[in-house]
Every structure is written in C-alpha cells, then in structure tokens.
Amino acid sequence: MAKIHVETTINGDPTEFLCEAHQSLSEVLREELNLFGTKEGCTTGDCGACTVILDGRIVCSCLVLAAETQGCSIETIEGVADGEKLHPLQEAFLENAALQCGICTPGFILAAKNLLERNPDPSEHEIRYWLAGNLCRCTGYDKIVRAVQQVAAIR
Amino acid sequence: MAHDNGKNGSNGTRSFKVLGSRPIRHDGVDKVTGHAKYGADLALPGMLYAKILRSPHAHARILSIDTSKAQIAPGVKSVVTGADFPPPPTGVAESGETPADYSDLARNVMAQEKALYHGHAIAAVAATTMRQAEEAARLISVAYEVLPPVLDVRDAMKDDSPVLHESMRTKGLQDAPDRPTNIAKYDIQELGDIDAGFAEADVVIEREHIVNTVHQGYIEPHAAVVRASEDGQVNIWASSQGHFMIRELCAELLHMDTSQIKVQPAEIGGGFGGKTTVYLEPVGILLSRKADRPVKLVMTRDEVFRASGPAPASYIRCKIGATKDGRLTAGYAYLAFEAGAFAGSAMGCAMEGIFAPYALTNLKIEGYDVCVNKPRSCAYRAPAAPNATFSAETVLEEIAEELGIEPLEIRLRNAAVEGVLHSTGVKWPRIGLKETLEAARDHEHYSAPLAPNQGRGVASGWWMNAGGLSSATLQINEDGTASVSEGSPDIGGSRAVMAMIVSEELGIPVDKVRPQVADTESVGHTAVTGGSRVTYATGWAVVNACRDAITQMRECAAQIWEVSLDQVEWSDGNAVLTGSRKSLSLKEIAEESHSTGGMITSASSLNAPGAAASFATHIADVEVDPETGRVLVTRYTVLQDCGKALHPSYVEGQMQGGAVQGIGWAINEEYIFNPDGVMENAGFLDYRMPVALDLPMIDTVIVEVANPRHPYGVRGVGEVPIVPPIAAIANAIYAAVGVRMTTCPMSPPRVLSAIKAKALEQ
Numbered sequence: 001m002a003k004i005h006v007e008t009t010i011n012g013d014p015t016e017f018l019c020e021a022h023q024s025l026s027e028v029l030r031e032e033l034n035l036f037g038t039k040e041g042c043t044t045g046d047c048g049a050c051t052v053i054l055d056g057r058i059v060c061s062c063l064v065l066a067a068e069t070q071g072c073s074i075e076t077i078e079g080v081a082d083g084e085k086l087h088p089l090q091e092a093f094l095e096n097a098a099l100q101c102g103i104c105t106p107g108f109i110l111a112a113k114n115l116l117e118r119n120p121d122p123s124e125h126e127i128r129y130w131l132a133g134n135l136c137r138c139t140g141y142d143k144i145v146r147a148v149q150q151v152a153a154i155r
Numbered sequence: 156m157a158h159d160n161g162k163n164g165s166n167g168t169r170s171f172k173v174l175g176s177r178p179i180r181h182d183g184v185d186k187v188t189g190h191a192k193y194g195a196d197l198a199l200p201g202m203l204y205a206k207i208l209r210s211p212h213a214h215a216r217i218l219s220i221d222t223s224k225a226q227i228a229p230g231v232k233s234v235v236t237g238a239d240f241p242p243p244p245t246g247v248a249e250s251g252e253t254p255a256d257y258s259d260l261a262r263n264v265m266a267q268e269k270a271l272y273h274g275h276a277i278a279a280v281a282a283t284t285m286r287q288a289e290e291a292a293r294l295i296s297v298a299y300e301v302l303p304p305v306l307d308v309r310d311a312m313k314d315d316s317p318v319l320h321e322s323m324r325t326k327g328l329q330d331a332p333d334r335p336t337n338i339a340k341y342d343i344q345e346l347g348d349i350d351a352g353f354a355e356a357d358v359v360i361e362r363e364h365i366v367n368t369v370h371q372g373y374i375e376p377h378a379a380v381v382r383a384s385e386d387g388q389v390n391i392w393a394s395s396q397g398h399f400m401i402r403e404l405c406a407e408l409l410h411m412d413t414s415q416i417k418v419q420p421a422e423i424g425g426g427f428g429g430k431t432t433v434y435l436e437p438v439g440i441l442l443s444r445k446a447d448r449p450v451k452l453v454m455t456r457d458e459v460f461r462a463s464g465p466a467p468a469s470y471i472r473c474k475i476g477a478t479k480d481g482r483l484t485a486g487y488a489y490l491a492f493e494a495g496a497f498a499g500s501a502m503g504c505a506m507e508g509i510f511a512p513y514a515l516t517n518l519k520i521e522g523y524d525v526c527v528n529k530p531r532s533c534a535y536r537a538p539a540a541p542n543a544t545f546s547a548e549t550v551l552e553e554i555a556e557e558l559g560i561e562p563l564e565i566r567l568r569n570a571a572v573e574g575v576l577h578s579t580g581v582k583w584p585r586i587g588l589k590e591t592l593e594a595a596r597d598h599e600h601y602s603a604p605l606a607p608n609q610g611r612g613v614a615s616g617w618w619m620n621a622g623g624l625s626s627a628t629l630q631i632n633e634d635g636t637a638s639v640s641e642g643s644p645d646i647g648g649s650r651a652v653m654a655m656i657v658s659e660e661l662g663i664p665v666d667k668v669r670p671q672v673a674d675t676e677s678v679g680h681t682a683v684t685g686g687s688r689v690t691y692a693t694g695w696a697v698v699n700a701c702r703d704a705i706t707q708m709r710e711c712a713a714q715i716w717e718v719s720l721d722q723v724e725w726s727d728g729n730a731v732l733t734g735s736r737k738s739l740s741l742k743e744i745a746e747e748s749h750s751t752g753g754m755i756t757s758a759s760s761l762n763a764p765g766a767a768a769s770f771a772t773h774i775a776d777v778e779v780d781p782e783t784g785r786v787l788v789t790r791y792t793v794l795q796d797c798g799k800a801l802h803p804s805y806v807e808g809q810m811q812g813g814a815v816q817g818i819g820w821a822i823n824e825e826y827i828f829n830p831d832g833v834m835e836n837a838g839f840l841d842y843r844m845p846v847a848l849d850l851p852m853i854d855t856v857i858v859e860v861a862n863p864r865h866p867y868g869v870r871g872v873g874e875v876p877i878v879p880p881i882a883a884i885a886n887a888i889y890a891a892v893g894v895r896m897t898t899c900p901m902s903p904p905r906v907l908s909a910i911k912a913k914a915l916e917q
Contacts, residue, residue: 020286034198036193036195037188037189039193039424041375046838046840077187078190080188080189086187090184093187094179097180100647100648100808101423101426102186102422103193103425105186128850129847129848131848132847134847137372137373137374137812137816137844138425138646138647139808140808140812140813140850140853141815141846141847142850143804143807143808143811144847145852
C-alpha cells in the first residue's frame with residue numbers, strides 16, 4: 001500500500017512526511033521525524049504525555065492520525081524554547097521543581113502554555129481543570145500548579 | 156526542629172553552605188525541552204520492533220506452540236518462545252529490591268510449562284515495523300489446556316484450591332504437609348506474651364481489612380533497545396531502577412558473563428519500585444541475536460497493567476489491646492499477601508511495619524506469602540507497608556475513640572523512641588516519630604474548622620530505608636570544575652543532589668559540577684534504586700570520592716610548597732598552608748596537576764551501613780458526598796522525619812508525590828478482575844489515578860532528626876510518604892460520615908453502601 005504524503009508545519013518549519021493510514025501523529029513525530037520529546041504513556045488518550053498543540057488546540061497526538069494533519073500547524077515541546085532562551089513555563093518548572101522523572105513534563109508545559117494563551121490569569125481551580133487531562137505520577141501536582149501560577153502572576 | 160514549606164532548617168549539629176539549598180537540577184533543561192532520552196527514545200540503524208504474544212488465560216498448561224506461520228510473515232526477522240531460553244537457572248537473585256528465585260524470574264519473562272496469569276509472555280516476534288510484528292504475533296498458534304484460576308488470597312490458601320506450582324511446599328512452617336500448595340512461605344515475629352498482654356487490656360479491638368491489587372502507575376511504559384553483536388557482546392539501552400540489576404539478571408537468565416553485557420541507563424519515566432526487575436531485556440537479547448539486528452521493545456499501557464508487577468493485594472486481621480489510660484498492651488496480626496504468579500510478595504515488610512510506630516512489648520505477627528493467578532507482584536514504594544498500616548492505624552483509632560483519647564495523643568503516649576524494641580527484636584536507634592506527631596499536633600491544620608460532611612483523620616507510618624552497594628567516580632577538570640559519575644538512575648532529581656554534595660565537600664559552586672549517571676562499564680557496581688537509598692548510599696559514595704580527591708589535592712599543594720601533607724588543610728575550595736596565608740584554589744591545583752603527578756580522579760564504592768528508619772504523620776481532611784459516596788480530599792498535610800533534607804524541594808516532592816499515590820490508592824485505584832482472571836480495567840481511563848483536579852495543594856513539614864550514622868544525617872525520604880494515607884483517609888471518612896471502611900479502595904460504591912448499611916442499622 002502506498003504511503004500517504006502529508007505537508008505540515010512543525011514548530012514553524014514546513015515539514016513533509018510519508019505515513020501509513022493507521023499511524024498516529026505521535027508515532028510519526030517520534031519514529032519517523034525523531035521528535036522524541038513527545039512522549040507516549042498510553043496511546044489511548046488518557047495520560048496526556050503526547051500532548052501537542054495542533055492549530056492552536058491541545059490534542060493527544062496519539063489519538064490524531066498523522067494523515068489528518070495535512071495543512072496543519074503543529075507545535076511540539078522541541079519548539080517551545082526560543083533558541084537558547086527557555087519559555088517562562090520551562091523556567092518556572094525548573095525553579096519550582098515541578099518535575100521529578102520528567103516524562104510527563106513536555107505534555108504539561110504544552111497544555112499549560114495553551115491555557116495561559118487563552119486565559120492569562122487562571123484561578124487554581126481553572127489550572128487544575130485544564131491540566132486534568134495530563135497525568136503526573138511523581139509530584140502530586142502541587143509544584144506543577146505552583147509553577148503555572150508563578151508564570152501567570154508575572155505576565 | 157520542624158519547618159514549613161520553603162524554609163530551610165538545620166539539624167542543629169552542623170551547618171552547610173550548599174546542602175539544604177534549592178539549586179536548579181542539572182538535567183532539568185533537557186527535561187523541559189524534550190531532549191532527555193527515555194527508554195523508548197532511541198532509534199538505531201536497522202532497528203526492529205518487537206511484539207510479545209501473551210496468554211489469553213489466567214491459568215493454563217501450554218501444550219504446544221506453533222510459530223511456523225509467524226516465521227515466514229512479511230518483515231519478520233526472529234521469533235522466540237520459552238524453548239529458546241536456556242534451562243532456568245537455580246539460585247536467588249539479590250539484585251532486585253526483594254530476593255527472587257532466578258527460576259521464577261526466567262519463567263516470568265517467558266512462560267515455560269504453564270501460563271500463570273492473563274498476559275503472561277508466551278512468545279515474541281521482531282519485525283521491520285511494529286505493525287508487522289503485531290500481525291505476525293497473531294499468527295502464532297498456541298494450544299492450551301485451560302485450568303481454573305485462583306484470584307483471591309484466602310481462596311488460594313484453601314486445601315481444595317487450584318494450585319499454580321505442583322512443586323511448591325510451604326517454607327517456614329513446621330510440619331508443612333507434603334502436598335502442593337499455593338502458600339509459598341510462612342513467617343512469624345513474636346515479642347513478650349500476647350495472652351498476658353490482651354488479659355491486661357481494658358479494651359481490645361480486632362478488625363479484618365482487605366486491600367486490592369494496585370499498580371505503581373509510572374507514566375513511562377517499560378522500554379528497551381537491545382543490540383547483540385556478532386562477537387557475543389550485548390548492548391542494552393533501557394530505563395530501569397538499576398542498570399546493574401538488568402546486567403546481572405540478563406546474564407543469569409541467559410547463562411552469560413556479566414562482562415558480555417553493557418547496560419546504558421536511559422532516563423527513567425517513573426518506577427516507584429516497579430522497575431526493579433526485568434521483563435523485556437532478556438527477550439530482546441534472544442530476538443536480537445537471532446535476527447542479527449538491534450531490537451526495540453516497548454510495552455503498551457495494557458501490557459504494563461497486565462504483565463508487569465503490581466503491588467500485592469492482602470487480607471489482614473489486626474487486634475490491639477489497651478488499658479483505660481491509653482497504653483497499648485498487646486498486638487496481634489495475621490497477614491496474607493498475594494505474591495501473584497510467583498513467590499515473593501513484600502509480606503515481610505508488612506510484618507515489620509504493622510506495629511513499628513509503637514512501643515508494644517507483647518506482639519505476635521504471622522505472615523503468609525501466597526501465589527494466585529495474577530502478575531508476579533513487584534515492589535511499590537514502601538512495599539506492603541500501606542496495607543499493614545491501614546489495619547493498625549484504623550484499629551488504633553477505634554481504641555482511641557472508645558477510650559475518649561485524642562488520636563494524636565494516643566499515638567504520642569505509645570510512640571516508639573530510641574531504645575524501644577521493634578517487633579524484629581532490635582532496639583530502635585534515634586528515630587523521629589514523636590517529633591512528627593508533635594509537629595502535627597502543633598500544626599494549624601490539626602485544629603482548623605471543618606464544614607458539614609467533612610472529617611479529619613490522622614495516621615502515622617514507618618519505613619525501614621536501605622543502604623547497600625553504591626559507587627561514584629569523581630574527576631577534577633583542568634578548568635576547576637568537577638565531574639561526578641554515579642551508578643544510580645536519576646528518578647527525581649538525584650543528579651542535583653550528587654552535584655550539591657560535591658559542591659559542599661570541595662567548596663566549588665554547584666553549577667561547576669557536572670553530574671552524570673554512568674553505564675555499567677564506567678562506574679562501579681551500584682545496587683538497584685530501592686529502599687530510598689540513592690541520596691543515602693550513592694550520596695555517601697560521592698562524599699567518600701570527594702574526600703579522597705581532597706587528600707590528593709592537598710598532596711599536590713604539599714608537593715608545590717615542598718611541605719608535608721599534614722601542613723596542608725582544605726578549606727572552602729582551597730588548599731591552605733597551616734600557619735601562613737599561602738593558599739591554592741582547586742582551579743590552581745587542577746591547572747598544575749600535569750606537573751604534580753597527573754589529573755586528580757577518585758572512585759568510591761561502599762556497602763553503606765547504618766540506614767535509619769523514617770516515620771511520617773499525615774493529616775487528611777475529606778468531604779464525603781452522602782448521596783454518591785464520593786470522597787474528596789480537601790486538605791492534606793505531610794509531616795515527615797527526613798533526617799537531613801539535602802535538596803528540600805525534591806524532598807517535598809517525594810512527600811507530596813508519595814502522599815498523592817496513597818490518596819489514589821485509598822479512594823480509587825484497584826485492579827478489577829473478572830472470574831476468569833482477566834483484568835477489566837487495564838487502562839488509565841478505568842484504572843483511575845488522581846488528576847490535578849482531584850486534589851488540593853499538599854502541605855509539607857520537613858522534620859529533621861539527624862541519622863547519627865550518616866555523614867550529613869540523611870535518612871531515606873522517598874517511600875514512607877505512601878504509608879499513612881490509606882489509614883488517614885479511612886479515619887477521616889469515619890470522622891465525616893461515621894462509617895468504618897475496611898476495604899481499600901474506599902471507592903464511591905463501597906462508601907455509599909457503608910453509609911446505607913449504617914442508616915439501616917439506625
């Protein structure tokens with residue numbers, strides 16, 4: 001079966017790839033494009049480790065077929081820092097020790113970034129609600145929520 | 156003694172410059188930018204993808220396996236079954252967190268005669284793509300004789316139960332009958348005279364408690380990339396709680412020399428005890444050898460639930476007696492733990508833990524390790540102690556209520572302190588339980604007002620903590636920086652702690668130290684990460700390596716100054732000539748090292764003695780919805796003796812994360828099996844772990860009662876925070892709605908039916 005040709009923009013760069021019809025976006029990002037910053041924890045859309053921003057919305061990239069992303073703009077964790085300058089959320093996660101093992105961190109940073117772009121001054125409840133699609137098993141979420149609050153307060 | 160979030164205390168015995176501060180972790184940037192490489196994040200040229208075929212039956216004899224169709228399927232490069240493994244070795248593996256029989260480990264990695272749980276590995280395929288491997292695995296034909304499964308510890312102990320292992324006889328039981336049994340082991344601890352103790356009591360309470368199977372729930376599934384070379388060498392890239400453990404177990408299981416296997420530690424995406432053994436790596440070696448290609452093996456989430464090692468379910472009967480004035484007189488416990496398919500639950504830890512917080516002179520504790528048709532159980536953060544503590548701390552609460560004594564007061568009156576006998580017959584050294592209880596009593600949370608349907612519970616817990624084998628090497632670089640290599644994977648910030656230790660000892664800034672986790676050929680043997688031992692033992696190896704390097708640097712200075720070594724001191728990053736103003740900085744000494752005998756490097760390996768127990772007391776507020784039985788945690792405070800918190804942020808993180816795992820366990824998490832032994836909720840949608848919205852902030856109070864046997868006073872901190880939550884929440888539910896929950900998790904249906912049963916009684 002011939003592969004499907006897909007043209008996208010990933011982290012601002014025009015990116016073409018070939019994929020099979022069944023392949024998820026997370027699989028293509030990782031195994032075809034070597035963008036291993038997008039993690040896979042469940043491949044059923046329950047853990048949020050594979051969160052990317054697709055045309056301005058957060059999605060679980062394991063639930064998106066790669067072939068569906070024709071013409072889409074995709075932001076992954078590799079595109080969050082501006083060159084050597086970390087995004088304020090990345091700084092805040094480090095300062096607040098908001099990661100332990102770090103496997104969920106890319107997903108949390110993208111989800112939190114998307115939240116702050118929509119709602120620059122979220123309440124603690126709104127942060128917790130927005131991040132409820134991302135599982136962290138290490139931190140108990142306390143320091144993650146504080147990191148997001150810190151960035152919101154500065155902005 | 157105690158201090159709240161954000162403030163840094165001292166243990167009162169020694170002041171530190173770096174330890175106790177909160178530097179940014181050295182591996183942090185890679186982890187927030189997506190560049191850190193975890194187990195599944197490696198791709199090698201020509202790499203194949205593996206799929207493991209798993210048993211659809213919880214208990215079955217394997218009659219035959221036909222792989223012929225899979226062998227010739229498109230893209231398939233190798234297929235292995237149990238027949239490809241060498242004869243299972245004899246002996247006991249000490250390299251995991253709990254000793255395990257090599258033969259059992261081999262049979263767990265790939266089934267031989269029988270499939271013992273739903274999901275047990277039967278065969279494996281490596282193919283050019285994952286899809287091809289999956290399709291080929293479906294072409295393997297296995298003939299089974301399906302046997303009835305046994306899924307509950309009490310059923311498995313009955314004489315007429317289906318038996319997993321025909322050769323099993325109960326160890327530790329005098330006059331054990333010579334017939335097959337599921338009871339792998341019986342053990343007993345006794346102190347004093349419990350009959351006299353209970354006779355002396357004014358109140359005696361006995362209760363039964365059930366805790367169901369739960370999973371550690373690390374977000375990263377097990378993953379490895381394996382390359383077996385033509386010369387017989389094997390390279391493994393894997394995430395685990397100990398790459399030396401992987402090397403040893405693979406070598407034993409496949410009859411190889413350890414030197415034939417090199418394991419490179421990937422970043423690990425959570426373990427909590429669940430990554431202290433091997434599942435994929437030995438299979439990967441065989442697949443790679445046959446195919447002559449590198450092979451990537453990654454479990455799906457479904458496989459992680461069904462085929463890695465969950466924490467054991469248990470049935471516990473606990474009886475405590477006390478006098479009117481609240482003095483505990485006797486304790487009895489019967490603990491039966493589900494080992495899963497192979498012997499070796501953490502039942503012994505539950506026995507040690509159940510009465511550990513209290514000065515009880517009359518004790519009898521009986522434990523049973525029992526096989527059932529569930530996955531082989533594995534360690535989970537303070538293994539088995541939460542189960543035991545659920546029983547003891549809720550029974551104690553009933554006694555306190557009966558006697559009209561405040562919950563913290565009864566604990567304070569009976570708290571174990573230095574010199575008191577533990578159930579193991581050993582006297583406690585300096586411990587900090589009492590200090591955590593006092594910190595809880597004095598905390599504003601303990602007396603804060605509550606709303607309707609809300610209740611507050613407290614519980615204390617214990618964990619042993621471990622020392623063990625650790626290694627580190629240190630090199631002083633020409634530019635005045637230091638590189639430290641250590642053998643423990645960094646699960647939650649330990650690189651930063653190792654760098655802080657180097658900084659403290661050498662007197663150079665923490666950002667001038669580069670820490671790394673080194674592979675099995677680049678640093679000395681380091682035991683698996685378990686028993687909260689990394690900061691304690693590996694940190695100690697780093698201390699020793701630093702002190703060795705300091706001696707070498709003093710020698711260099713002595714050589715330059717042409718004086719004797721004892722005239723040179725080390726102070727604040729400088730060699731100083733006694734009685735003069737002469738000094739040489741670490742950087743200056745490093746620059747001169749080419750003319751003073753070569754670069755300064757040091758290595759330390761030790762079997763760290765003197766690990767000390769830690770205790771914690773938790774305060775939980777819950778709100779119970781009387782119409783649905785839903786329990787919401789509204790406020791939570793963890794007060795824990797940490798010995799000395801080297802990096803308080805990551806210590807708090809352990810306290811918070813452990814508490815939240817305990818909260819999830821208490822109110823939601825459990826394996827749900829159908830009568831055939833098939834787990835019905837093998838995914839994060841139905842096995843529901845806490846999300847951010849389920850929780851409040853988790854307040855932490857670090858109590859520092861220094862461990863006198865460690866250079867800095869360190870005690871392990873990672874495990875004890877999961878011990879009290881189940882009991883604390885059960886006690887809070889009782890305070891809120893007046894029902895005593897005896898089955899964990901205390902999920903909405905169970906709480907609701909308890910509320911309804913109570914209403915009927917009234």
